[in-house]
Amino acid sequence: EAGVAQSPRYKIIEKRQSVAFWCNPISGHATLYWYQQILGQGPKLLIQFQNNGVVDDSQLPKDRFSAERLKGVDSTLKIQPAKLEDSAVYLCASRRLVGGEVDTQYFGPGTRLTVL
Amino acid sequence: SQQGEEDPQALSIQEGENATMNCSYKTSINNLQWYRQNSGRGLVHLILIRSNEREKHSGRLRVTLDTSKKSSSLLITASRAADTASYFCATDPTGANSKLTFGKGITLSVRP
Numbered sequence: 001e002a003g004v005a006q007s008p009r010y011k012i013i014e015k016r017q018s019v020a021f022w023c024n025p026i027s028g029h030a031t032l033y034w035y036q037q038i039l040g041q042g043p044k045l046l047i048q049f050q051n052n053g054v055v056d057d058s059q060l061p062k063d064r065f066s067a068e069r070l071k072g073v074d075s076t077l078k079i080q081p082a083k084l085e086d087s088a089v090y091l092c093a094s095r096r097l098v099g100g101e102v103d104t105q106y107f108g109p110g111t112r113l114t115v116l
Numbered sequence: 117s118q119q120g121e122e123d124p125q126a127l128s129i130q131e132g133e134n135a136t137m138n139c140s141y142k143t144s145i146n147n148l149q150w151y152r153q154n155s156g157r158g159l160v161h162l163i164l165i166r167s168n169e170r171e172k173h174s175g176r177l178r179v180t181l182d183t184s185k186k187s188s189s190l191l192i193t194a195s196r197a198a199d200t201a202s203y204f205c206a207t208d209p210t211g212a213n214s215k216l217t218f219g220k221g222i223t224l225s226v227r228p
Contacts, residue, residue, distance in 0.1 A: 004158075031214065042120070042204050042218030043159070056215060091158060095214060103214060104149070107158040 002026065004108035006092050012114045018080040021111045025073070025094030031055075032069055033105065034077050035091040043091055049075065079113075087115045120148075120205040120219030128225040135192040137222045139205030140185075146208045148181055149216065150190050153202045162190075162203075195226045 005024040013019050025032050031050050035043035046065065048056040051072035060067070064083070069075040079086055089110040097103040123138045139148070147166045151159040165172045165181045165188065172179045178191040192199055202223050206216040 040220070042206075042220050043216075044218070045215060048215065093159075097214075104161050104164060105214070105216060106161065107151075109158040112156070 004092055004094050004106055006090075006108040006111055008111055009109065010112050010114075012116065013082055014116050015084055016081040018078065019082055019113060020076050020078045021090050021092075021113075023075045023077070023092030023108060025075070025092070026096070026106055029094035029096050029106075030072070031095040031097065032075050033093040033095070034067055034075070035093065037089045037091055037110070039088070046077070082113075082115045084115050087113055089113070120207050120217060122203070122205055122219045122222045124222060125220070126223045126225070128227065129195055130227050131195060131197055133195055135195050135199070135224055135226070137190045137192075137203055137224070139188045139190070139219060141188075141205075141207045142186065143207075143209060145183070148179075148188050149206045149208065150177075150179060150188075151204045151206060151218075153204065153221070155201075159204065192224075195224075197226050197228045200224060200226045 007022050033048050034046045036046050037043040046060045047067045049069040052069045067077045089112050091110045092108045093105040095103050095105045120139050120141050129135050147164055149164045150162045152162055153159045163174045163179050165179050176193045181188045202221040204218050204221045206218045
């Protein structure tokens with residue numbers, strides 16, 4: 001079974017520029033997550049989708065971050081404009097089930113963003 | 117906010133020794149999961165323990181859960197240099213939609 005795919009793996013931009021990340025979850029997985037992981041910390045959930053609907057975006061800085069999951073499969077996360085504090089690894093994860101049933105999240109390799 | 121708090125923050129052991137890592141959390145959980153992250157890589161799921169379980173094994177891994185103390189431990193037996201990585205506990209709250217909250221992680225170094 002192919003894992004969660006993310007691209008690009010690395011991105012360097014200057015502050016105030018825009019950037020977009022792409023995620024392709026494991027086939028058939030209904031739930032998709034975007035996490036932000038700042039160096040030395042654990043991942044922090046930014047947004048959670050079930051199919052193509054948003055379940056939780058309470059920690060997404062909506063003034064600059066946006067995400068979508070068209071057709072309930074691939075997802076993109078965008079930052080516009082970027083700030084220095086956005087430097088982090090952005091992780092995508094997917095999960096087969098929806099709802100509160102116990103299930104495992106599978107993570108992609110992440111995109112390392114550096115904002116100069 | 118990060119619910120899971122791992123202890124110690126860093127651990128250095130000799131190959132062949134056992135490594136014990138602890139995690140404490142604050143609120144009720146549906147399950148608790150341990151993940152490993154190698155430098156510059158994504159997270160790899162290691163083991164999941166449900167709130168009604170007390171102990172679980174997977175190969176060289178042993179996880180315990182004490183819901184009365186709101187704590188969990190991960191034991192890696194007969195450690196190998198390849199076990200060098202960061203380890204995170206993640207809690208899945210009761211009734212939530214599998215929303216994981218991660219701790220800051222433990223850096224494990226296994227010396228050959």
